[in-house]
Amino acid sequence: MSYILVVNIGSTSLKYRLLQMPGGDPLTRGYIERIGGAASPYSWQTGKHKGSCKLDTSQGTIQAISAMLDMLVKGAGATPPVLRDINEVAGVGFKVVHGGYSLRTSARITEHVLACMEDFSRVMPAHNPPYIQAIREFQRLLPDTPLVGAFETAFHRDMPDYASVYGLPYAWTEQLGVRRYGFHGASHRYVSERAAELHGHPLEDLRVLVCHLGGSSSLAAVQHGVCVATSMGFTTQSGLPMAKRSGDLDPFALPYLMEKTGKSLQEILDVLVTQSGLAGISGLSGDMRDLEEQEATNPRAHLAIAHFVHEIKKYLGAFAAVMNGLDVVAFTGGIGENSARIRRDVCADMDVLGIELDDRLNDNPDGERCISAPGSQVAVYRIPTNEEFIVARETLRCLAEQQGGTVSDYSSRN
Known part of the structure; x- marks a missing residue:
């Protein structure tokens, strides 16, 4: 002990x-x-x-x-x-x-x-x-x-090189370490392991997609117990839009923004980290609870939610392709655990991947549970993380x- x-x-x-x-x-x-x-x-x-x-x-x-x-x-x-x-x-x-x-x-x-x-x-x-x-x-x-x-990067260390390398001069990868690292590793590890337990199969036999959604968000594709793809990259700035961080952005937007706003590179970077993401799009808040509450009367709150869901679905579909299908999708994190609406929207119109949600189970706020419909080819779980x-x-x-x-x-x- x-x-x-x-x-x-x-x-x-x-x-x-x-x-x-x-x-x-x-x-x-x-x-x-x-x-x-x-x-x-x-x-x-x-x-x-x-x-x-x-x-x-x-x-x-x-x-x-x-x-x-x-x-x-x-x-x-x-x-x-x-x-x-x-x-x-x-x-x-x-x-x-x-x-x-x-x-x-x-x-x-x-x-x-x-x-x-x-x-x-x-x-x-x-x-x-x-x-x-x-x-x-x-x-x-x-x-x-x-x-x-x-x-936090440890869980993603066994990603294949072709999934972690960027299209840069290879010397920058080798000598400077500029590559995809991935984050939220403790959460992705715990939830993938727990999902396998709940599903009743060894993790090594499954294709699991973990959606860690919160103030900071990322997806991880876990195949045979190993992370084979993840949405975050060199830093926690990339991937999905977050509460106040922009997520993916064309790097050539930076010199354009510097020229048009008169801001320095550091000032632009500060905006991308502290005034962007859901808060930047909505002009209201980076908290999903506030956005859901205001969505009916605030078009930009609706836009922020729709963009967030779209980006999740985009990565989810891409990672399903990487793993040649899905066995389990698991939602975790502050939004993933607590927003039935986001889970429902992400899983909507995903029958092409075999995902079908049970609305009654999804709306139940209590604990970890399977929330997919009985006939769903892919099991969907809500799992509170334990980093x-x-x-x-x-x-x-x-x-x-x-x-x-x-x-x-x-x-x-x-």
């Missing part, structure tokens, strides 16, 4: 979950947001105990991390502690995003790993810098605890391999 702390870092937020491995039983979880202010909201749950308070995080992430560690060993109010000593944590796993070609894996955090992440910070400004900063703080606060980065379990599992595997043993051996010793 080992306790693994999984940490998800945003630019101004920190989410965590402590799991008992290898089973993955969750012991506690928490969320600290608006880090950098004098009254940052902090909410947590340990068993049946829930609580919330305001934290002073005006000095930054280190105060949020310290509050989290205190909660684990001291508790708060009616919420009991879950650990006697912070050294009971066998390892801390981070859902890190991008470390380049050599780090499409899970790895013990070292200076080399941080340097690789730093090298990609300019193209991953919302992801890599906050993680690097937080990892530095963990190194100071928990100097004897192993830290592991479970890179934390995958990160904890990868962290435990990485630590066990470093000690030259198995996960079972490592867990029995810790």
Whole structure:
């Protein structure tokens, strides 16, 4: 039995979950947001105990991390502690995003790993810098605890070369690592594995299409247990339109926009990351709930939804062709799990692929379930993702391999 702390870092937020491995039983979880202010909201749950308070995080992430560690060993109010000593944590796993070609894996955090992440910070400004900063703080606060980065690109590392290469001078691919990497790897891994379990067949025998749809969205084609195609590319900017990120865009639009708007390249890139996607099209919001609520009276909200659905269907059809058909389609993520409307629209008029939805099952909001019609050739599932379990599992595997043993051996010793 080992306790693994999984940490998800945003630019101004920190989410965590402590799991008992290898089973993955969750012991506690928490969320600290608006880090950098004098009254940052902090909410947590340990068993049946829930609580919330305001934290002073005006000095930054280190105060949020310290509050989290205190909660684990001291508790708060009616919420009991879950650990006697912070050294009971066998390892801390981070859902890190991008470390380049050599780090499409899970790895013990070292200076080399941080340097690789730093090298990609300019193209991953919302992801890599906050993680690097937080990892530095963990190194100071928990100097004897192993830290592991479970890179989001790892799940896609076995994509065929012809699916990951761009039509660029090959030296740029070989020497600079400009290629399709793919992201949301922990989610795609968990959901594809869980879909196979629900479907009652080994993952190695299936052609699974995972639709991770949320503020950030991507599709992954999983054939025989291996990702063979995915919608995101060199960075998380490409692929489907997202809440505020544009998704796919002709690169020659950039010099045209610079000329016509008078903005610099960096200013244009900032707009593509923070003011585009669903928010840019609608002029209203990047939140699908807002768009669905306003669609009847706001033509641009309708346009944003229609474009989102069109792009999903486009990739879904392409990936079905890549795998020579489909056995399972699985929806996950904030939109994929919670928007019956988006699931219905994506699956509409897809009988050519053998997809037929059961509207009654699709409208049921409870838990994971099969939502396809009894006669559908392709099984369709709604599956809440569990990225934390995958990160904890990868962290435990990485630590066990470093000690030259198995996960079972490592867990029995810790």
